[in-house]
Structure formats: structure tokens, C-alpha cells
Amino acid sequence: MHPVLSDRRRRRLFIFVWPFVGAAVGLLPFWWAGGQLQDWWAVALWGEALALPVLASTYVCKAAPIMTSDPWRVLATIGLAALITAGLWLESGRAWLWLVSPAAPSPYAVFSAMTMPAALGAALVFMLASAANYTLTAGDEREAVVARVLQAEISAREAELRALRAQVDPHFLFNCLHSISSLIGSDPAGARLMCIELAEFFRESVRAGAQHRISLSAEVDLVRRYFAIEQLRFGARLGVSIELADDLGAATVPSLLLQPLAENAVRHGIATLVEGGTVTMMVTRDDGRISVRVDNPYDPDEQHHGTGIGLKNVRARLEATYGSAATLRAESSDARFTVWLSLPADGLA
Amino acid sequence: MTHLRIAIVDDEAPARQLLREYLAAYPDVEVVAECANGFEAVKAVAESRPDLLLLDVQMPKLNGFEVLELVGRDAAVIFTTAYDEYALKAFEVHAIDYLLKPFGPERLREALAAARQRVLQAPADVSPAQVAADARPPGAWITRIVIRDGASVHVVPLDKVDYIEAQDDYASVRVGDKSLLKEQPLGEFERLLDPQRFIRIHRSFLLNLDRLSRIELAAKDSRVAVLKDGRQLPVSRSGYARLKELL
Numbered sequence: 001m002h003p004v005l006s007d008r009r010r011r012r013l014f015i016f017v018w019p020f021v022g023a024a025v026g027l028l029p030f031w032w033a034g035g036q037l038q039d040w041w042a043v044a045l046w047g048e049a050l051a052l053p054v055l056a057s058t059y060v061c062k063a064a065p066i067m068t069s070d071p072w073r074v075l076a077t078i079g080l081a082a083l084i085t086a087g088l089w090l091e092s093g094r095a096w097l098w099l100v101s102p103a104a105p106s107p108y109a110v111f112s113a114m115t116m117p118a119a120l121g122a123a124l125v126f127m128l129a130s131a132a133n134y135t136l137t138a139g140d141e142r143e144a145v146v147a148r149v150l151q152a153e154i155s156a157r158e159a160e161l162r163a164l165r166a167q168v169d170p171h172f173l174f175n176c177l178h179s180i181s182s183l184i185g186s187d188p189a190g191a192r193l194m195c196i197e198l199a200e201f202f203r204e205s206v207r208a209g210a211q212h213r214i215s216l217s218a219e220v221d222l223v224r225r226y227f228a229i230e231q232l233r234f235g236a237r238l239g240v241s242i243e244l245a246d247d248l249g250a251a252t253v254p255s256l257l258l259q260p261l262a263e264n265a266v267r268h269g270i271a272t273l274v275e276g277g278t279v280t281m282m283v284t285r286d287d288g289r290i291s292v293r294v295d296n297p298y299d300p301d302e303q304h305h306g307t308g309i310g311l312k313n314v315r316a317r318l319e320a321t322y323g324s325a326a327t328l329r330a331e332s333s334d335a336r337f338t339v340w341l342s343l344p345a346d347g348l349a
Numbered sequence: 350m351t352h353l354r355i356a357i358v359d360d361e362a363p364a365r366q367l368l369r370e371y372l373a374a375y376p377d378v379e380v381v382a383e384c385a386n387g388f389e390a391v392k393a394v395a396e397s398r399p400d401l402l403l404l405d406v407q408m409p410k411l412n413g414f415e416v417l418e419l420v421g422r423d424a425a426v427i428f429t430t431a432y433d434e435y436a437l438k439a440f441e442v443h444a445i446d447y448l449l450k451p452f453g454p455e456r457l458r459e460a461l462a463a464a465r466q467r468v469l470q471a472p473a474d475v476s477p478a479q480v481a482a483d484a485r486p487p488g489a490w491i492t493r494i495v496i497r498d499g500a501s502v503h504v505v506p507l508d509k510v511d512y513i514e515a516q517d518d519y520a521s522v523r524v525g526d527k528s529l530l531k532e533q534p535l536g537e538f539e540r541l542l543d544p545q546r547f548i549r550i551h552r553s554f555l556l557n558l559d560r561l562s563r564i565e566l567a568a569k570d571s572r573v574a575v576l577k578d579g580r581q582l583p584v585s586r587s588g589y590a591r592l593k594e595l596l
Contacts, residue, residue: 171407174431175361178450182367235362271360272409274386299409301493301506 002058003136009135010136023050025121026093033114042100043107046093051121053085053189054129061133078130083124089122090115156320169263173198179233194232201225208255215347216290217249220283223262227279230266237276244283250297251290252347254321260310261294261339269296269337285345292341300335311339353465356382356399358390358416359429360408364450368403368429371454375461380476384485388502394420395500395562400463400468403448406430411495411502414481420496421477422532425467426462439484442477478533482541490543496529504530511560512582513538515553548572548595550588564592 004010020330026047027040035043064077089123097108127267176198183191208214208281258281265279277297311330318326318341326343355378357368365383372378378435382393386408391400402424406413414436417426428440428447440447446460485491492511496503511523522529539549550556562577564584572584574592584592 171431174450178431178452179361180368181451181453182363182370184372186363186366233361233363237360243356271407274388274409301504302409325359 001140002055003073003133004055004058018051018054019048021125023051025050025118025125029114029117029121030107030110032117033110034111035090035114036105038105039097039100039107042097046089046096049083049092050085050089050125053089053126057126057129058133058137060132061137066134066138070189078127081130082126085126086119086122088121093118099292146258169267172263175233176229183232190232191272194229197225197229197232201229205256205259211253211255213346214253214255215249216253216283217244217255219255219258220244220249220281222256223281226259226262227266230270233310234266234270234276238270239276239278240281241278242281247292248283248285248345250348251345253290253343254317257314257317257341258294260314261341264310264339265294265296265337268302269298272299272302273297286342288345290341290345292343292345293338294341295336295338297335297338298332300332314341353378353401353461353468354381354397354399355379355401356384356390356393356397356424357403358387358393358408358413359403359405360385361405364405364429368457371457375473376452378461381477387413387416390416391419391497393501399424399496401425401427401464403427403429406433406436411504415495417477418481418533419477419495419502419549421480425464426477427464429551433484435486436484439480442479442483445480456573475535476537478537482537491541491548493547494531496522496531498529505529507542507557508555508559511556511576511578512557513547545595548588548591550592551583551585554582554588556582558595561592564589 002138004014023044024047026043026045030043042073060077060081064074066074094108094111097106097111100106102107102108133332177196180191180194183194201222204218204225208218208222224240224242227238227242231238231240262279262281268275270279280293280295282293282295284293311328318328322343326341329340331338331340353375355372357365357372357380359365359368362385365385369380369383372380378570380447381397381399382389384390384393387410390402390404391411396403402416402420404413404416406428407430408416411419413428413430417569426445427446427451429452430436430447431450437447437449439445441494446463448456448460492507494505494507505522505524507522511525513535514521514523514528516530518532518534520531520533520535520538522531535549535553535555538555542555546558547555549559555577556574560576560578562575565575565581567572567573570586572589573581574584575581
């Protein structure tokens with residue numbers, strides 16, 4: 001991509017400004033050398049021809065990128081290119097003016113007197129063009145970087161939204177509806193209770209999902225509600241024990257951070273056991289940080305399907321929010337699966 | 350109408366309750382067993398001889414497909430599930446009926462009508478193991494082998510299996526010095542097992558690669574695999590090529 005030719009506004013600017021610069025590069029040394037008005041247009045035209053190497057200077061600049069090359073190398077490359085440009089331009093000028101008219105009082109007659117300032121002017125213009133090139137390219141690159149960063153941010157946000165939407169497992173909803181349908185016949189009051197619990201759970205998770213962060217107590221309430229519904233389905237198979245340290249309730253956490261852990265514990269833990277078991281969630285304050293432990297029994301013989309996705313989501317969200325300031329550790333041993341979370345206690349006085 | 354004996358298999362009590370309620374409307378249907386997991390289901394099939402299982406897919410210990418694999422020849426099966434893409438495709442391919450939770454009594458009526466047809470007819474010629482195999486997502490190899498022994502079930506983790514030997518339509522699963530017989534051709538096993546772990550070294554043998562100690566030349570052009578416990582198994586020419594590729 002040419003920094004001038006590929007951009008409409010810069011191209012237009014160049015077309016308007018260059019004719020004056022080109023004419024000046026030719027005519028100024030011409031008049032300095034005492035040239036007459038006769039055939040001055042040939043000298044101006046010769047100056048205009050310098051547009052070619054000026055535009056081509058971008059390729060020289062590309063060969064020695066200013067950010068990555070040795071400064072001497074940049075200087076040497078540009079200087080050499082300027083010299084060659086000036087030399088070639090002078091020689092082509094000599095030939096051209098001779099062609100127009102070799103006899104005095106033509107411009108050709110004063111040519112030798114004007115070579116020095118002309119060469120200097122051409123080299124200077126070339127070097128200025130190179131400098132402009134470097135400036136424009138750096139600006140373009142910065143813009144590209146900014147665009148890339150913005151794009152990445154947008155994708156990350158989209159991924160987060162997708163993850164959020166996917167977080168509440170559709171099987172969960174289908175199974176709940178099936179349970180409600182069953183309870184309607186045998187236990188209408190229970191069916192009503194489950195409808196209300198389910199509605200509350202979804203209302204709260206939608207509300208939480210719309211917010212970036214929620215209070216830890218709200219998040220733990222959501223988890224409680226989730227367990228309450230699952231207990232209606234699993235009956236005595238699912239035991240739940242939740243503890244939240246009193247002084248942590250007001251701390252803020254990314255919304256729906258703990259709910260996937262609860263869902264994992266039921267789906268890949270309790271649901272794999274004939275006799276079921278108890279899920280424990282302990283949220284404590286540890287050295288000014290929030291420490292979460294979720295612990296559940298599971299069947300080690302079970303062929304696990306889909307495990308790790310919920311955990312991966314939680315890890316990614318921690319990473320996005322806290323960087324290296326939060327940690328997640330998971331361990332399975334002795335038919336128990338345990339997840340430890342440690343994150344900064346934001347929002348506490 | 351024939352009298353239909355049904356076993357309900359679901360690990361969630363409300364789901365079992367619902368089926369009981371729906372089925373109460375049919376005077377010619379008898380619920381002979383209610384099972385909360387796969388083991389109970391296999392036991393119920395052996396003891397109560399139901400014509401039809403209403404079988405949940407996601408269950409602890411033994412899932413719906415494993416139950417189908419074990420008792421699919423003795424009873425017709427209607428699956429009940431909250432949705433699983435691959436499973437549904439397998440059911441459709443093999444014309445096994447399934448009920449998507451939540452379902453109503455009308456949908457159950459249709460499924461029962463179809464099941465009656467199937468119970469009256471001879472059993473389908475597609476093997477239950479085949480259906481179970483088709484219901485798994487591609488690349489998801491089995492991690493255990495389930496073998497029925499009367500009313501009880503052996504669940505054998507793959508790392509306990511030394512090799513599997515073909516015996517006509519059966520396969521003998523070798524675990525230490527025990528052999529467990531399962532009605533499943535060796536070729537079907539081969540499709541279900543991770544080909545990086547279990548190698549068809551011979552027409553009649555699938556070997557757990559972990560057990561291999563070395564390969565010896567027995568005679569000109571014939572090789573044997575020597576296992577870590579000293580046992581020897583024949584290796585065919587194509588089996589040798591497969592081994593060489595992996596080692």
C-alpha cells in the first residue's frame with residue numbers, strides 16, 4: 001500500500017502541491033545560474049519529473065524500516081538513494097535540455113553553472129519525501145494497531161456474551177420442565193414452587209448477565225436458587241452446603257462466575273452417583289482476598305463428557321477481569337472433585 | 350391389543366412418577382419394574398422380563414446406551430432424553446423411538462403404538478451395540494466395557510483389559526486370568542475403541558498396546574506379539590503393518 005497514492009485525500013493534496021515544488025526545484029537553480037526567460041518551461045518540466053523518484057521513495061523506506069533498522073543504515077540507505085536520484089535526474093536534465101535546444105541562449109548553456117544547487121535541491125526534496133513517508137507509514141501502522149486492538153476487544157466481548165448465554169445449560173431447562181410436568185399430577189403445590197423457583201432463577205441470571213459485576217451475596221443467592229431447583233429434581237440424592245463469610249457479601253465479582261461451578265458439581269458429580277452426595281461451597285476471606293472452594297463427590301469410573309468447558313469459561317473470565325491477580329485450581333482425588341478460586345476482594349471498604 | 354409389560358428407567362423420581370401417571374391410563378399396560386439406574390434396569394430385564402423399557406439416557410453408573418447394549422435383544426426400548434444431538438440421530442437412523450423431555454401423554458401414545466408393533470414382530474436385525482456406537486459423538490471412544498452376566502453387570506475399565514479375542518459372534522474380553530464373554534463381533538469393538546490404544550493385530554485379536562512387550566519372528570513370515578506377562582498372540586501381516594505404523 002502506497003502511503004500517498006492509495007489514500008484519496010493525500011493523492012489529491014499531492015496533485016495540487018507537487019507542481020509548485022517540482023517547478024521550484026528546476027527553476028530556482030536555473031535563475032540562480034542567471035538563466036533567461038527563454039525555454040524556462042523546459043526547466044520547469046524537468047523539475048516535475050522528480051515526482052517519479054519522490055513517489056518511489058516509499059519503497060526505499062520500506063527497505064529500511066525506521067523502527068527495526070539501525071539508524072545509520074536508514075541514513076545510509078536514504079542518503080545513497082538521494083545521491084543516485086540527484087545524479088540520474090541531473091543527467092536526464094542535461095540530455096533533455098540539450099534536446100530542446102543546444103545553442104545559447106538556451107537553458108542548456110547555463111546548465112553546468114546550475115548543477116550544484118540543482119543536485120542539492122533534488123537530494124533535499126528526496127530526503128524530505130522519505131521523512132514524510134516514514135511519518136505517514138508510522139501513523140498508518142498505529143491506526144492499524146488501534147483497529148486491531150479494538151477488534152480484539154469487540155471479539156472478546158462477543159465471546160463473553162456468547163459464553164454467558166450458553167452458560168445455563170438447555171438440558172437443565174428441559175429437565176426442569178419435565179419435572180414440573182410430572183409434579184402437576186402428583187404434587188401441584190410442588191409444581192407451582194418449582195415454576196416460581198425456575199422463574200426466579202432465570203430472572204436473576206438474566207439480570208446478573210446484563211450487569212458486568214454483581215455483589216458476591218447476589219451471586220451466592222443465584223447459586224442457592226440453582227441448587228434448590230436441582231434438589232426438587234434429584235431429591236435426597238443432592239445435598240447442598242453453602243457458606244458465605246458475613247463480611248464478604250458486599251464484595252463485587254464478575255456476574256455468573258460461581259453458577260457454572262455449581263452446575264458442574266451437579267452434572268458431572270452428583271448426577272453420576274446412584275446414591276448422590278453433597279456439594280459444598282465455601283466462600284471465605286483469606287488475607288484480604290476472596291477464597292472459594294467448591295467440592296463434590298463423583299464417580300471416577302464415569303466416562304466424562306463435556307467436562308472442562310464450564311471450568312474453562314470461569315478461568316477465561318477470571319483472566320479477562322483480573323489477569324494474573326486471580327487463580328483457579330482444580331483437583332480430583334479420591335472420588336472427590338475440588339475447585340479453588342482466589343480473587344481480589346473488590347468493592348469492600 | 351397385546352398386554353404390554355413395561356419397565357421404567359430414570360434416575361429422577363419425578364420423571365418416573367410422570368411415566369407411571371401417563372401409563373395408568375392404559376388398562377393393558379403393566380409396569381413391572383421401576384429402576385433408578387442402569388444396573389437395576391439390567392436386573393429387572395433378567396428378573397421381570399419386560400417387553401419394553403422406557404429408558405433415560407443420562408444416568409449414573411450405566412447410561413442408557415450401555416443398558417441398550419446389554420439388554421437390547423431381550424426388550425424393546427424407547428428412550429427418554431432431554432436432547433442429545435448424536436443420540437437423536439442414532440435413534441432416527443435405527444428407527445428407535447424416543448421421547449424428548451418434556452413430553453405429553455399424546456407423544457407417549459404414539460411411541461407405545463410403534464413399540465407394540467415392534468414387540469409383535471421379530472426383533473430388528475440391527476445390533477443394539479451398533480445403535481449405541483452410532484449415538485456417540487465422532488472421536489469419542491468408549492472408556493469401559495460393559496458385560497452382562499445374567500442379572501449382574503461387569504463394568505471393565507479399558508486399562509484392565511489385556512486383549513479381546515473373537516469367538517464367532519462373541520468376543521472374549523481378557524482381563525488378567527479371567528475371560529468375559531460378550532455378544533459383540535470383534536469388528537464392532539474395533540470401531541468403539543481408540544485405535545491408538547487397541548490394535549487389531551490379527552483377524553481374531555485386538556490388543557491393548559500397553560500390554561505389548563515385543564514382537565518376535567516365530568517362523569519365516571509369521572510373527573507373534575509377546576505380552577508383558579509372557580503370553581503370546583499371533584500377528585498377521587496387516588496387523589504387523591498397523592503396529593509398525595504406531596510404534
